[in-house]
Amino acid sequence: MTEDAAHEERPRRAVRLDLGRRLRVLAGVDEGILDQVPLERTRYVGLGGVILGTAVIAGVSMWFALSQIIGEVRPGMVVLALVWMLIVLNLDRWLVSMVAGMWQRRLVMLLPRLLVAMVLGSVIAEPLVLRVFETAVVQHVADEREAARSAEKALLTRCNPATGTPPAGGGCEKARLLVSSAAADEAEIADLEKDAARLQKQVDGARSEYRRLSGQARDECVGKKIIGVTSGKRGVGPLCRRLEAAARTARSLSDLDGNEKRLRELRSRISELRAPLASKRSDLGRRTQAAIDARLAAMPSGDAPVGILERMRALHEIAAENSYLLVASWLLRLFLVLVDCLPVLVKLLGGTTTYDRMVEHANRMRERVHEKRIQLDADARVGELELEAYARAEERRKRRQLIELDGKAADAEARAHREELMNRRAEELNRRSKDRNRINGSHPDVGVAGAFR
Structure with a gap:
């Protein structure tokens, strides 16, 4: 090896050693003790790499969770993802550094660590699972939204007709949008027509009775003979005057003139109310359609952002209908929980090493x-x-x-x-x-x- 190659090899070796030392720091290694057993450095470099990998997965999971909650990507999410990654990294580093000593102590430390890992792994796993099945979840939510919008539109259209009068069936208590002034006018017209019909009946009866009595008086005065009613003598006699008085009395007692006047007023009021009904119904139709559109616009559309709670509910519904998806989602969750448990599992499965015994001895001496x-x-x-x-x-x-x-x-x-x-x-x-x-x-x-x- 030439001198230049040796100079290049030394910096690369220094970088590798520095990287290995940084990874061993994540595993909570005491370099002073580890220098006495240099052959175990590789083991703890790998353990630090496992801890770093678990923390990176946690940071990615937090990134996905925040993007699903907010509905868009923002720069501040990077800070929160890094903070969560550091929290998980320090938690795993603390737990790994605590798992030392003989296998009995390791087993005692494993049980609470597994409980923590199940909770932590579930929190980390759920956003990743939702991300993996995002296509099916988003499509399911979009279909549900469109179905809900269609059902809501049909209900609002049925319960808010252009006439303003809701259908006879139930189910429209919470779906009524506008109170129609035309409907109030129609109700008033119906009441007025009932009063007019009743009053017309009274007027017809009183007019018929008046006509009968006045006819008898006229027949008596002209001398027309009606057996049992008129005398047949022409002229204004006592019977003629009596029959005329009876007709006037009957007209007065029945208040025929007042009832006819009231009947004319009722019919005039009915005509006044009927005149603007057409325009009011047309305006009601326009306002009702605008209210229906506003209600539908307030509902999320199919392409609107999907929140994390909607995604979780949709995934649960899809998994309940598809056994393959159910098994796949739970296998992915278990895999991610296992990944979160890897730092402690690697520490436990590695057994008691010379470094562990030296750490125990050093701890006793220091104590x-x-x-x-x-x-x-x-x-x-x-x-x-x-x-x-x-x-x-x-x-x-x-x-x-x-x-x-x-x-x-x-x-x-x-x-x-x-x-x-x-x-x-x-x-x-x-x-x-x-x-x-x-x-x-x-x-x-x-x-x-x-x-x-």
Whole structure:
């Protein structure tokens, strides 16, 4: 190998070693311990690669999930996908670094890890499964939307006719869109026509009775003979006047004139209401069609973005109808869950290595060193506390001695002061006794004794 080739080989080897070290960092390897067993570096480089692969799959799954939720691709999704990838990477790194020691401990760590993997794998797997079966899922959702739009359009058209009067059958309680003014006018016209018909019947009866009585009065006045009714005598006689009065009374009691006036008013009102009905019905038809179009426009169309919940529901419905798709979707889910479990499975299936035993031994040594350091620190602190207690006791003893000395000095001073007072008193008494003796001319001893008496 030439010198130039050697120079090129060294950088490539350095890059490989640096990449391997970075992958081993993902596996939580202690490089200081691993340097003592260099043959196991390849194993942990592969384990770091498995952890990185699982994290990348999680990031891709988050990307698909966000695109399905939002309905479009946005730059901010990259940040969220990277954050989720780092979360999964650190979780797997922590779990792999915790699975160490003998197989009993590994088995105990496996069970909760599998539970975590099932939940995490399901979260990661579902967006990927939906992405794999996206064509069938989107088509199913589009067909459902079109069917729903067609059914809604048929219901709205049936429940909102141009006449404004809904059909007799039920099912239109929530499908009514507009209240027609034409329908209100038609209802009012129907009521008015019923009143007019009833009033017409009354008017016809009253008019018939009036005509009958007025005819009898006219026949009586002209002398027409009707057996049992007229006398047959011509002229305005008593019977003629009585029959005319009976006709007027019948017309007044039946209120024929007022009923005829009211009947004319009712018919006039009916004519006024009938005139704009055609235009109102035409306007109702246009407004009803616009309301139906607005209601249909609010519904998602077949080519609108499909949300993740719609995709999940559609996949469930398709899988329920297609057993092949059901098996394929669940196999894919299980595969992705298995992929998420790979870091710990690789660690477990690799068995207890020399590096694992060295890590366990190093951990025990560090634990013993830590315990010893804590014990020494505790002893030092206890010694400091004892010295502090001894110093405080000595200080209290010295203060007690000072207090006792001060007390004794005060007692001595008091005794000296008392003796001084007594001496002064004695001297004063002696002086007085001498003065008295000089005055009386007696012996000094007698004066002193008398003074004390």
